[in-house]
Amino acid sequence: xxxxxxxxxxxxxxxxxxxxxxxxxxxxxxxxxxxxxxxxxxxxxxxxxxxxxxxxxxxxxxxxxxxxxxxxxxxxxxxxxxxxxxxxxxxxxxxxxxxxxxxxxxxxxxxxxxxxxxxxxxxxxxxxxxxxxxxxxxxxxxxxxxxxxxxxxxxxxxxxxxxxxxxxxxxxxxxxxxxxxxxxxxxxxxxxxxxxxxxxxxxxxxxxxxxxxxxxxxxxxxxxxxxxxxxxxxxxxxxxxxxxxxxxxxxxxxxxxxxxxxxxxxxxxxxxxxxxxxxxxxxxxxxxxxxxxxxxxxxxxxxxxxxxxxxxxxxxxxxxxxxxxxxxxxxxxxxxxxxxxxxxxxxxxxxxxxxxxxxxxxxxxxxxxxxxxxxxxxxxxxxxxxxxxxxxxxxxxxxxxxxxxxxxxxxxxxxxxxxxxxxxxxxxxxxxxxxxxxxxxxxxxxxxxxxxxxxxxxxxxxxxxxxxxxxxxxxxxxxxxxxxxxxxxxxxxxxxxxxxxxxxxxxxxxxxxxxxxxxxxxxxxxxxxxxxxxxxxxxxxxxxxxx
Numbered sequence: 001x002x003x004x005x006x007x008x009x010x011x012x013x014x015x016x017x018x019x020x021x022x023x024x025x026x027x028x029x030x031x032x033x034x035x036x037x038x039x040x041x042x043x044x045x046x047x048x049x050x051x052x053x054x055x056x057x058x059x060x061x062x063x064x065x066x067x068x069x070x071x072x073x074x075x076x077x078x079x080x081x082x083x084x085x086x087x088x089x090x091x092x093x094x095x096x097x098x099x100x101x102x103x104x105x106x107x108x109x110x111x112x113x114x115x116x117x118x119x120x121x122x123x124x125x126x127x128x129x130x131x132x133x134x135x136x137x138x139x140x141x142x143x144x145x146x147x148x149x150x151x152x153x154x155x156x157x158x159x160x161x162x163x164x165x166x167x168x169x170x171x172x173x174x175x176x177x178x179x180x181x182x183x184x185x186x187x188x189x190x191x192x193x194x195x196x197x198x199x200x201x202x203x204x205x206x207x208x209x210x211x212x213x214x215x216x217x218x219x220x221x222x223x224x225x226x227x228x229x230x231x232x233x234x235x236x237x238x239x240x241x242x243x244x245x246x247x248x249x250x251x252x253x254x255x256x257x258x259x260x261x262x263x264x265x266x267x268x269x270x271x272x273x274x275x276x277x278x279x280x281x282x283x284x285x286x287x288x289x290x291x292x293x294x295x296x297x298x299x300x301x302x303x304x305x306x307x308x309x310x311x312x313x314x315x316x317x318x319x320x321x322x323x324x325x326x327x328x329x330x331x332x333x334x335x336x337x338x339x340x341x342x343x344x345x346x347x348x349x350x351x352x353x354x355x356x357x358x359x360x361x362x363x364x365x366x367x368x369x370x371x372x373x374x375x376x377x378x379x380x381x382x383x384x385x386x387x388x389x390x391x392x393x394x395x396x397x398x399x400x401x402x403x404x405x406x407x408x409x410x411x412x413x414x415x416x417x418x419x420x421x422x423x424x425x426x427x428x429x430x431x432x433x434x435x436x437x438x439x440x441x442x443x444x445x446x447x448x449x450x451x452x453x454x455x456x457x458x459x460x461x462x463x464x465x466x467x468x469x470x471x472x473x474x475x476x477x478x479x480x481x482x483x484x485x486x487x488x489x490x491x492x493x494x495x496x497x498x499x500x501x502x503x504x505x506x507x508x509x510x511x512x513x514x515x516x517x518x519x520x521x522x523x524x525x526x527x528x529x530x531x532x533x534x535x536x537x538x539x540x541x542x543x544x545x546x547x
Contacts, residue, residue: 262308267293287355326351337371343420352400373450388443391429496533
């Protein structure tokens with residue numbers, strides 16, 4: 001820095017004196033002239049040099065002073081930081097000690113509280129034990145009193161039996177025949193007089209009732225089916241999403257699976273990306289969530305912007321749209337069935353059946369069809385048409401919520417309808433259409449028949465014939481595998497199995513246990529829709545031949 005200042009000073013001197021003066025100075029210095037101009041120039045030069053030296057020295061010491069002052073400032077800042085850190089560390093240590101003391105104190109309070117609860121519980125148990133001992137003593141006393149009474153009653157019964165025997169002996173002496181002989185003579189006389197008439201009347205009534213009943217039933221069912229004339233139900237909620245190309249699978253998955261994870265987490269479904277060409281599968285037990293996910297994925301594929309932020313936005317929009325479609329579907333179904341005045345929540349729950357299928361049959365279309373069939377049958381029989389329509393439209397309401405609620409769909413639907421003020425008779429129709437409770441009206445029987453017609457007519461449901469037959473055979477094999485079973489029949493499309501047992505091998509109590517065991521075995525070994533009713537029939541017959 002000093003050399004740089006000297007150079008700058010030399011340049012300044014050269015500019016002040018000029019080149020000519022410098023040459024003069026040089027020549028004068030050589031010749032030794034004492035010219036006044038030369039002396040002044042030398043003085044100026046010396047002054048400038050001295051001033052430059054002084055400036056350089058001052059600059060050096062000033063920069064050194066500044067450096068020392070900066071170092072002291074830095075050191076002071078560092079000391080302040082260290083001091084603040086120490087104070088903060090002491091504060092944190094103090095807070096940690098306080099927290100530890102507080103936690104220890106809370107733990108001691110909790111321990112004391114638990115000890116108190118245990119003491120109270122021990123006292124309560126001791127009190128209960130004392131009460132139980134007292135009750136046992138009372139029961140023992142009561143048992144002793146009962147034994148005394150029983151002994152006295154036995155004595156009186158013996159006396160009564162002796163008196164009855166004496167009276168019978170006296171009567172037999174008077175009538176000159178025994179009790180069995182008198183009973184047999186009376187029965188023979190009555191049987192002889194009434195057997196022929198009773199048999200003839202009973203056969204005639206049964207034959208007429210069977211002919212008329214079958215004829216009337218065929219007419220009513222045929223008329224109902226012809227008047228409704230529903231199309232084949234083929235609508236099924238799909239879980240397949242078609243892609244414009246194989247490269248779209250990579251965009252759906254995203255980098256390191258980011259997009260597919262975000263979609264599955266937000267939608268609550270599983271997206272299956274496999275070797276199926278230009279398609280992915282959406283899997284979920286909830287048909288509503290599956291439909292929202294399918295619509296959202298279709299929209300994302302068309303839009304092309306597949307990333308977590310847009311996925312959440314599209315899912316929210318499609319969820320609102322599906323909820324709107326559900327309400328519209330419920331209102332449309334109520335309008336088609338001719339049912340008015342339903343609570344909005346029931347209409348909304350009814351619309352959810354649009355996305356529920358059973359063996360390929362859409363449950364909302366099935367409900368409307370059953371309502372129409374029930375109204376026709378009710379009009380033919382002179383029953384309450386409005387009640388039959390209402391119960392038929394809502395009979396499978398529980399299927400829209402049975403995936404996350406315990407109980408059968410009939411019971412769930414009945415409880416939901418009762419909660420929102422549906423007619424109690426309609427609630428009974430809903431709850432009894434699978435015979436879980438007793439049917440209280442003829443409309444309940446009508447709805448049950450219409451439900452069977454809608455589910456069993458050609459084209460209504462899709463089930464592989466071989467699987468259907470295997471299921472029925474499996475039901476009968478399970479029933480026949482138990483001891484005492486004489487025969488078994490799977491009826492009502494596999495919804496009921498009737499078992500005929502040998503009365504000598506199975507009594508009434510054993511029949512109840514047998515029905516329960518077969519029901520448990522069916523639950524554990526078979527897969528089936530809805531529920532299966534197990535009916536055990538035990539019948540004793542007395543047969544005699546007239547010779």
